[in-house]
Amino acid sequence: xxxxxxxxxxxxxxxxxxxxxxxxxxxxxxxxxxxxxxxxxxxxxxxxxxxxxxxxxxxxxxxxxxxxxxxxxxxxxxxxxxxxxxxxxxxxxxxxxxxxxxxxxxxxxxxxxxxxxxxxxxxxxxxxxxxxx
Numbered sequence: 841x842x843x844x845x846x847x848x849x850x851x852x853x854x855x856x857x858x859x860x861x862x863x864x865x866x867x868x869x870x871x872x873x874x875x876x877x878x879x880x881x882x883x884x885x886x887x888x889x890x891x892x893x894x895x896x897x898x899x900x901x902x903x904x905x906x907x908x909x910x911x912x913x914x915x916x917x918x919x920x921x922x923x924x925x926x927x928x929x930x931x932x933x934x935x936x937x938x939x940x941x942x943x944x945x946x947x948x949x950x951x952x953x954x955x956x957x958x959x960x961x962x963x964x965x966x967x968x969x970x971x972x973x
Contacts, residue, residue, distance in 0.1 A: 844970040855963055863956025869949035870915070874907045878942060882914055885938050888931040889924065892917065915946035 844852070873879060883901070886892050895913055899906035917924055918938055924930035 844967065856960075856967075859956045859959030859963060861956070863953050863960060866949045866952030866954075866956060869945060869952070870908060870911050873942070873945060873949075874904070874911045878945075879907065879911065881939060882911060882942055885942075886914055886917065886930070886934060888934050889917065889929050891924070891929055915950065918943050919946055919950060 847855075873882065883896065892914060895910055899910055901907055901910065917930065918935070921930055921935050925932060925935070
């Protein structure tokens with residue numbers, strides 16, 4: 841096995857920066873959705889879910905932080921609707937009527953964030969294991 845610490849500094853920096861950049865692109869997609877007019881489209885698309893309505897009232901929509909968290913919660917509900925549909929917390933008609941381009945945007949953001957996080961964790965693990973040898 842090659843010694844990671846013998847690699848050039850730029851290669852090590854890229855090894856760490858690329859997964860973080862991928863993760864941040866996923867986060868940026870959610871932030872873009874929050875700051876664009878699509879925010880209101882997303883909020884108006886899910887109205888029968890008592891959980892989402894409670895989040896809208898509890899968190900409010902005045903601060904940026906709560907708006908981003910609300911977008912992430914709605915994205916999770918749209919991407920993984922199984923439990924909410926089984927419990928009757930989400931209408932199947934409302935899920936079908938959700939804009940497909942926004943659903944795709946939430947899915948891409950989820951995958952980029954997950955892949956970037958897993959990549960960063962893997963690089964960190966490899967670097968930590970190489971330190972001990």
